[in-house]
Amino acid sequence: xxxxxxxxxxxxxxxxxxxxxxxxxxxxxxxxxxxxxxxxxxxxxxxxxxxxxxxxxxxxxxxxxxxxxxxxxxxxxxxxxxxxxxxxxxxxxxxxxxxxxxxxxxxxxxxxxxxxxxxxxxx
Amino acid sequence: xxxxxxxxxxxxxxxxxxxxxxxxxxxxxxxxxxxxxxxxxxxxxxxxxxxxxxxxxxxxxxxxxxxxxxxxxxxxxxxxxxxxxxxxxxxxxxxxxxxxxxxxxxxxxxxxxxxxxxxxxxxxxxxxxxxxxxxxxxxxxxxxxxxxxxxxxxxxxxxxxxxxxxxxxxxxxxxxxxxxxxxxxxxxxxxxxxxxxxxxxxxxxxxxxxxxxxxxxxxxxxxxxxxxxxxxxxxxxxxxxxxxxxxxxxxxxxxxxxxxxxxxxxxxxxxxxxxxxxxxxxxxxxxxxxxxxxxxxxxxxxxxxxxxxxxxxxxxxxxxxxxxxxxxxxxxxxxxxxxxxxxxxxxxxxxxxxxxxxxxxxxxxxxxxxxxxxxxxxxxxxxxxxxxxxxxxxxxxxxxxxxxxxxxxxxxxxxxxxxxxxxxxxxxxxxxxxxxxxxxxxxxxxxxxxxxxxxxxxxxxxxxxxxxxxxxxxx
Amino acid sequence: xxxxxxxxxxxxxxxxxxxxxxxxxxxxxxxxxxxxxxxxxxxxxxxxxxxxxxxxxxxxxxxxxxxxxxxxxxxxxxxxxxxxxxxxxxxxxxxxxxxxxxxxxxxxxxxxxxxxxxxxxxxxxxxxxxxxxxxxxxxxxxxxxxxxxxxxxxxxxxxxxxxxxxxxxx
Numbered sequence: 001x002x003x004x005x006x007x008x009x010x011x012x013x014x015x016x017x018x019x020x021x022x023x024x025x026x027x028x029x030x031x032x033x034x035x036x037x038x039x040x041x042x043x044x045x046x047x048x049x050x051x052x053x054x055x056x057x058x059x060x061x062x063x064x065x066x067x068x069x070x071x072x073x074x075x076x077x078x079x080x081x082x083x084x085x086x087x088x089x090x091x092x093x094x095x096x097x098x099x100x101x102x103x104x105x106x107x108x109x110x111x112x113x114x115x116x117x118x119x120x121x122x123x
Numbered sequence: 124x125x126x127x128x129x130x131x132x133x134x135x136x137x138x139x140x141x142x143x144x145x146x147x148x149x150x151x152x153x154x155x156x157x158x159x160x161x162x163x164x165x166x167x168x169x170x171x172x173x174x175x176x177x178x179x180x181x182x183x184x185x186x187x188x189x190x191x192x193x194x195x196x197x198x199x200x201x202x203x204x205x206x207x208x209x210x211x212x213x214x215x216x217x218x219x220x221x222x223x224x225x226x227x228x229x230x231x232x233x234x235x236x237x238x239x240x241x242x243x244x245x246x247x248x249x250x251x252x253x254x255x256x257x258x259x260x261x262x263x264x265x266x267x268x269x270x271x272x273x274x275x276x277x278x279x280x281x282x283x284x285x286x287x288x289x290x291x292x293x294x295x296x297x298x299x300x301x302x303x304x305x306x307x308x309x310x311x312x313x314x315x316x317x318x319x320x321x322x323x324x325x326x327x328x329x330x331x332x333x334x335x336x337x338x339x340x341x342x343x344x345x346x347x348x349x350x351x352x353x354x355x356x357x358x359x360x361x362x363x364x365x366x367x368x369x370x371x372x373x374x375x376x377x378x379x380x381x382x383x384x385x386x387x388x389x390x391x392x393x394x395x396x397x398x399x400x401x402x403x404x405x406x407x408x409x410x411x412x413x414x415x416x417x418x419x420x421x422x423x424x425x426x427x428x429x430x431x432x433x434x435x436x437x438x439x440x441x442x443x444x445x446x447x448x449x450x451x452x453x454x455x456x457x458x459x460x461x462x463x464x465x466x467x468x469x470x471x472x473x474x475x476x477x478x479x480x481x482x483x484x485x486x487x488x489x490x491x492x493x494x495x496x497x498x499x500x501x502x503x504x505x506x507x508x509x510x511x512x513x514x515x516x517x518x519x520x521x522x523x524x525x526x527x528x529x530x531x532x533x534x535x536x537x538x539x540x541x542x543x544x545x546x547x548x549x550x551x552x553x554x555x556x557x558x559x560x561x562x563x564x565x566x567x568x569x570x571x572x573x574x575x576x577x578x579x580x581x582x583x584x585x586x587x588x589x590x591x592x593x594x595x596x597x598x
Numbered sequence: 599x600x601x602x603x604x605x606x607x608x609x610x611x612x613x614x615x616x617x618x619x620x621x622x623x624x625x626x627x628x629x630x631x632x633x634x635x636x637x638x639x640x641x642x643x644x645x646x647x648x649x650x651x652x653x654x655x656x657x658x659x660x661x662x663x664x665x666x667x668x669x670x671x672x673x674x675x676x677x678x679x680x681x682x683x684x685x686x687x688x689x690x691x692x693x694x695x696x697x698x699x700x701x702x703x704x705x706x707x708x709x710x711x712x713x714x715x716x717x718x719x720x721x722x723x724x725x726x727x728x729x730x731x732x733x734x735x736x737x738x739x740x741x742x743x744x745x746x747x748x749x750x751x752x753x754x755x756x757x758x759x760x761x762x763x764x765x766x767x768x
Contacts, residue, residue, distance in 0.1 A: 005720050006601050007644040061672040063762050069669045070758035073662040074751050080654055081744070084733030091730075095128055096737050099745065106748040109145045110755040116152040117766070119759050129741075141749065148756070183742040224760050231753050238746060250746040257750060261757035276761070302713030312713070326706035 067119055078107050133180045133189035136171055136197060137237050143167040144230035151223025161212045161565075164226040165205055168233075172201045181243060185305050188243040188377075191594030195446050196240035196373040199453050203366045204233045206457040206569050211358035213563035214464045218356060220266050228265075229362060232258035236370035240377075245294045245304040248374055252290070252338070255370055256283050259363050263355040275354025282347045286337035293330030296323055297382075309382040319386050328383055328390050332397070335378075338371030339427045340420075341397050342404040349412075352420035357467060357474070360416055361460035364423045365453045372449060376434055376442055380598070387437045394435050395527065401428030402534040409541045415463055415476050418541060419456070422500060425538060426452055429531060432515050436522035439598060443591040444518040448511035450587060451499075451580055455508055458573030459496040462489055465560045473558065479545055481554030489560060490549045492570055499577045501542040502535055507580035514588055601645060608642045625671040629664060636660040647720055650729040 046053050081103065089096050114120065131138065147167065151160050175197055179189045208226060215221050235255025242248035260283060264276025298304055300323055301312040318324050336344040352360045379390050405425025412418035430452070433445025466473030483490035499508035512535065516528045580587050615635040622628040640655035723731050736744050760766065 005645065005647045006604075007647070007649075010644055060675040061669060063673060063764065065669045066666070066673055067758055067762050069662075069666045070762075071755060073658070073666055074754050074758075076658055076662045077751060078748075080658060081747070084650065084729045085737060087727075087729050088733035088737055091734060092737055098128075099737060099741055102745060103748045106141075106145065106745075106752055107755075109148060110752040113148055113152065114755055114759060117759050117763065119763060184739065186742050222760070222766055224756055228753070228756060228760075231749065231756075234749065244743075246740070246743050247746065250743050250750065254746060254750050254753060257753045257757060261753070261760055264761055267761055296707075296710075299710065299712055302716060316711075318711075321709050321711070322706040323710040326703060 064122065071114060071119065074110070075107070078104075129182045129184075130180070131182065132178045133182050134187055134241070135174045135177050136189075137187075137234060137241070139174055140168075140171045140230065140234050140237065143171060144227055144234060147230060148224070148227040151227060154223070157215075157221045157223050157225075158212055160223045160226050161208050164230060165208050168201055168205055168208075168230070172198070175201075184244075185307060186242070186244040186247045188241050190598065191596060192377065192442075192446075192598050193237075193240040193373070195450075195591060195594035196369060197237050199369045199446075199450050200233050200236045200240070200366055202450070202453050203362060203369070203457070204229055206453070206461075206573065207358055207362035207366075209565045209569035209572075210361060210457065210461045210464050211356075212565045213561060214358050214467060214566075215265075215356065217467060217469060217561055218266055220356065222265075225262070225265060228258045228262050232262065232362075232366065236366055236373075239370045240373040242374065242377070243306050245297065245306070245309075245378075248378070249287075249290060249294065252370075252374070253287065255367055256287070256338075259359075259367060262359045262362070263351055265359065266356050269354075271354035272356065273354075275351040278347050279351045279355075282337065286334045286344065289330045289337075290334030293327040293334065296327035296330070300324060300327070306378060306382040310384050313383070314385045319389075324386065325389055328379075328386065329393060331378060332390070332393055335371050335375045336397060339368050339375065339430075340424050341427050341431060342401040342424060343397075345401065345404065345424045345427075348424055349417045349420040352423070353414055353416045353474075357416065357460060357464045360419075361457045361464075364419070364456055364460075365449075368423070368427060369449045369453070372430060372434070372445060376445070379434065380437065380442065391435050391437060394431055395524075398428050398431035398435060398527070399530055401425065401431065402531060403428075406534045406538045406541075409538070412541070413476055414474055415479075415545070416474050418476065419459065419463075422538070422542070423456065425534065426456075426500075428534070429512060429515055432519045432524070432527065432531060435524065435527070436518050438518075438522060439592075439595045441515075441518040441522060442598070443588065443595045444511075444514035446591040446594065447588050448515050450591070451507040451511040451577075454573045454576040454580070455496050455499040455506070458570065458577060459493070459500065461566055461569045461573060462493045462496065465489060465562060465566060466558055468559050468561045471559070476545060476548060478556060478558055479548045480552040480556075482549040482558065485554050485558060486560055492574055493549060494546050495574055495577060497542040497545050499581070501539045503539075505578070505581040507577045507584075510581055510584040510588075514584075604645055605642075608638055608645070611638050612642070625674075626668070629667050629671055632667065633660055633664055636664065647723055648728055650732055 082100065085096060085100050147160060147164055150163060151157075154160055175194055179191070179194070181188045207229065211225065215225060232255050235251050235253070235258065238251030239248060239255060242251055260276055260280040263279050264272050266272035294304065297309060300318060300321065301309050301316075303309055303312065313319060313324065333344060337347075340348040352364065355363070379387075383390055402425055405421045405423070405428055409418050409421035409425065412421060426448075430445050430448050433441040433443075433448065435441070463474065466478055479493070482493070495506060499506035502508045502512040504510075512531075516531060519525075519528045519531075612635060615631055615638060618631040619628045619635060622631065636655060636659045640652040640660070643649075643652035643655055718731060
């Protein structure tokens with residue numbers, strides 16, 4: 001029957017998550033209960049090795065990061081496709097090899113393209 | 124587990140086109156003169172078009188269908204991409220966006236359209252649509268130092284992604300209802316289980332209509348079209364006013380006529396108001412446009428409304444006249460854009476309709492060509508546009524939609540105002556600004572082909588229609 | 599019973615988290631809520647007996663796409679969402695349409711009848727493992743869509759470089 005499935009083997013993961021969350025929040029809560037609260041100006045300043053902080057904490061990222069991240073995602077997805085392929089490779093046989101070669105060749109063209117366009121270079 | 128490689132012969136056009144597009148992408152890295160890349164692209168598409176008339180049939184189960192219907196649409200896509208490249212060569216140099224990716228993205232977009240036209244399965248259809256759309260989003264924003272081009276790409280992408288979500292939701296409902304994404308299997312399941320009155324099915328049809336309506340720019344899903352058409356590079360406007368629209372019609376026809384054949388009355392009832400609204404908004408809003416690219420965007424919306432009549436008739440005659448119309452539209456619309464593109468020169472945008480004032484005195488040939496294309500878009504004989512509309516209307520009347528044709532004719536008459544206004548400006552006003560035309564050999568060829576096609580189809584109409592009718596046989 | 603409880607939790611959590619993502623004024627907060635959202639979606643996949651999808655959801659979405667989002671947020675360096683009257687004014691209309699759509703969808707889906715399940719039962723998938731079943735399908739029956747995805751990924755590479763590379767090399 002559909003809809004009656006429980007991933008029981010993931011129960012330890014759930015327990016881990018619950019313990020980790022409880023531990024994290026618990027530490028914070030216990031901290032707020034027991035710690036001294038005596039704030040003053042220097043204490044509230046962000047730590048900058050003793051120098052008074054100036055300007056914006058956040059700076060604009062260069063667009064290059066975006067290109068790198070985008071290329072990472074694309075090749076990440078490509079790698080994901082290879083994973084189930086590796087598992088069924090011996091079941092399907094030589095065709096599996098051919099189809100994955102085709103897939104990789106198409107993306108290899110993209111890789112060569114990106115390389116030649118100096119997308120991996122930091123200008 | 125024994126897996127046999129499917130028969131690849133029906134999909135030779137797609138395979139060769141893919142190999143070729145990859146080659147163009149790599150050649151771009153080696154060739155410094157991008158005009159050469161353009162010429163190679165055209166030659167390659169011409170070569171690939173020879174394979175179109177190879178064996179037909181279905182392969183990969185029924186995921187890929189190569190039949191007359193898909194072949195006819197592929198011819199439209201090839202005409203579209205070749206003409207668009209021809210008008211681009213000089214233009215993108217003027218715009219200083221002369222990069223080789225431009226051509227390979229066009230080819231990838233065309234592959235997406237081909238996949239859509241041949242899709243026998245909703246998953247393949249969706250992937251083809253995304254391939255086409257992603258390439259077109261990038262192309263719309265290709266002029267990346269122009270803020271309008273950026274706006275165009277962003278709007279097109281956001282709304283396109285939104286419409287894709289509708290498509291996927293619709294597909295998921297259909298899959299839940301029928302347990303398959305194969306078009307013919309969906310049709311047989313619907314009739315076997317008698318799902319014709321199921322509201323979920325109706326909802327999924329509505330969602331698919333939204334998604335396809337977005338691609339063909341039918342009202343009320345047309346909001347993106349004017350801004351995108353205006354902001355995108357003019358050559359890309361020409362490209363995407365024909366290609367993605369035709370591809371949208373191809374899938375609309377195939378999905379609705381095959382998968383939802385048993386609920387024709389339902390989707391016809393959805394499409395009729397959409398068609399009327401599309402014609403109304405397209406033609407009426409176009410009246411107040413002063414930017415010619417925006418005006419043609421609304422005109423393109425209106426033409427989608429006319430072509431929808433072919434789907435609404437829900438028979439082979441209607442589909443054939445729709446295909447015929449889309450082919451004609453490819454020629455006349457790209458022809459009009461080929462004239463518009465000439466007005467763009469260094470430091471002069473040339474996209475206002477006032478730039479056409481007195482064009483007949485300064486550049487009589489360009490004015491005559493524009494006159495022909497405007498006549499054709501209006502639907503005045505002896506141009507092809509008249510023939511296209513005539514067959515569409517006749518097929519709709521034969522299917523019993525006389526009142527709808529009357530509505531269409533009224534809107535068509537309204538459209539004469541804004542098309543003929545351009546002609547009036549060209550011939551009856553004195554030139555105010557000195558317009559220099561950016562002429563080029565390739566653009567001349569494009570103009571030659573489109574003018575010849577518009578006039579020839581106008582004078583000898585039966586040939587193309589017979590071709591469309593032959594293509595639709597056995598659909 | 600218990601799986602229904604879990605489903606209800608996930609359904610509400612995912613909807614609530616999605617709302618948090620789109621309503622936060624600080625875009626970095628939105629991205630972090632989205633991280634939590636992705637983990638919830640991944641857990642939902644687990645309950646659908648789709649382990650591999652759950653893993654992908656974490657690896658690709660939480661790992662890759664979220665980083666991309668964060669880069670874009672930091673790229674634009676917006677601390678607070680811009681409030682432009684022109685767009686805020688459309689709220690009530692949009693809300694009305696969305697509510698109407700919700701009602702229509704809800705009403706229509708009441709008549710939904712699920713198709714008979716296919717051959718991939720829970721036991722079969724448990725026996726063969728989800729990744730194996732997925733792989734067998736994707737590399738035989740769904741080979742053609744799989745190859746199309748490589749083209750889509752390729753276009754994504756080209757698109758990113760064309761639109762964002764500072765000095766595009768000719």
